[in-house]
Amino acid sequence: MMPAASPRSSALPWLLVAALALAAPACQRSDATPAPADPAGLDVEAGPADTLAIPDTTDERPPLPDGFVRLSETAPEIALEIRYATAYNFVGEPIDAYLAPECILTEEAAAALKGAARALARDGLGLKVYDCYRPQTAVNHFARWTGSTDESMKQAFYPNEPKGSLFSRGYIATRSGHSRGSTVDLTLVRLPVAASVRTDFPDPADGPLPACDRPLSGPTGPDLPGGGRLPEGDLDMGTAYDCFSPASATDSREVSAEARRNRQRLRAALSAAGFRNYAQEWWHYTLRDEPRSTHYDFPVE
Numbered sequence: 001m002m003p004a005a006s007p008r009s010s011a012l013p014w015l016l017v018a019a020l021a022l023a024a025p026a027c028q029r030s031d032a033t034p035a036p037a038d039p040a041g042l043d044v045e046a047g048p049a050d051t052l053a054i055p056d057t058t059d060e061r062p063p064l065p066d067g068f069v070r071l072s073e074t075a076p077e078i079a080l081e082i083r084y085a086t087a088y089n090f091v092g093e094p095i096d097a098y099l100a101p102e103c104i105l106t107e108e109a110a111a112a113l114k115g116a117a118r119a120l121a122r123d124g125l126g127l128k129v130y131d132c133y134r135p136q137t138a139v140n141h142f143a144r145w146t147g148s149t150d151e152s153m154k155q156a157f158y159p160n161e162p163k164g165s166l167f168s169r170g171y172i173a174t175r176s177g178h179s180r181g182s183t184v185d186l187t188l189v190r191l192p193v194a195a196s197v198r199t200d201f202p203d204p205a206d207g208p209l210p211a212c213d214r215p216l217s218g219p220t221g222p223d224l225p226g227g228g229r230l231p232e233g234d235l236d237m238g239t240a241y242d243c244f245s246p247a248s249a250t251d252s253r254e255v256s257a258e259a260r261r262n263r264q265r266l267r268a269a270l271s272a273a274g275f276r277n278y279a280q281e282w283w284h285y286t287l288r289d290e291p292r293s294t295h296y297d298f299p300v301e
């Protein structure tokens, strides 16, 4: 493709820059302006699981520490909705060291998760992950935020919990098992998994946020004055992801029977694959035989 040296060759570096600029969308951050989506906010335009868009891996990605993999490369059938790479989380801004919406795990945890997805697929179900390996720098960002006065995301993540108690109640800690690379936050979805991935999120600047511990409203639940919980997938899990509330405890009786069944279905699938659940959070699972004990601090990219 490259022409031999000619008077035009001085323009080649600029052509290269232009070509790279055209290739840039593969590297865009997930908090960029989202594409228009359906009213429910779920990207139902996406294709079936086996055609789920796989990030372009032809670009040079930074190598990971030995023994770690990107789930997008080893298990593209599992959907990614990496919230800490977006502003829709309890802090209200992308979290430090989340440079791309990737799920990085130890090889063992990624393989176990792939096995869980394979078993669930027989029943037309799949997995969507919200967070995986979490750098210590990100955990430090959480700790820094707890010392600030910001409560912009309160309604959506800790509607009934004083911000000052998030540390003492165990919702936030100065160390996280996620930093060891074998812990994952995830939910159960119907196939195709791509249809459950949210691409747009409420902005507190546009009005009150949906409360994370309310029932869903609309076609999957009662219509509530002031609106219901944000739909995050097509299976009701009773509370939203990262909802700091007693109702998020996996066996909570505060949620509907249907939501309890869905939580139990997720727990059964993950337990069979070698994970144990953190009883206070229906979405949080750690591989029982964790291969690493180090809290790592390389970026998610």
Ligand SMILES: [Zn+2]
Pocket: 131, 178, 183, 184, 185, 283, 284, 285
């Ligand atoms: Zn977690």
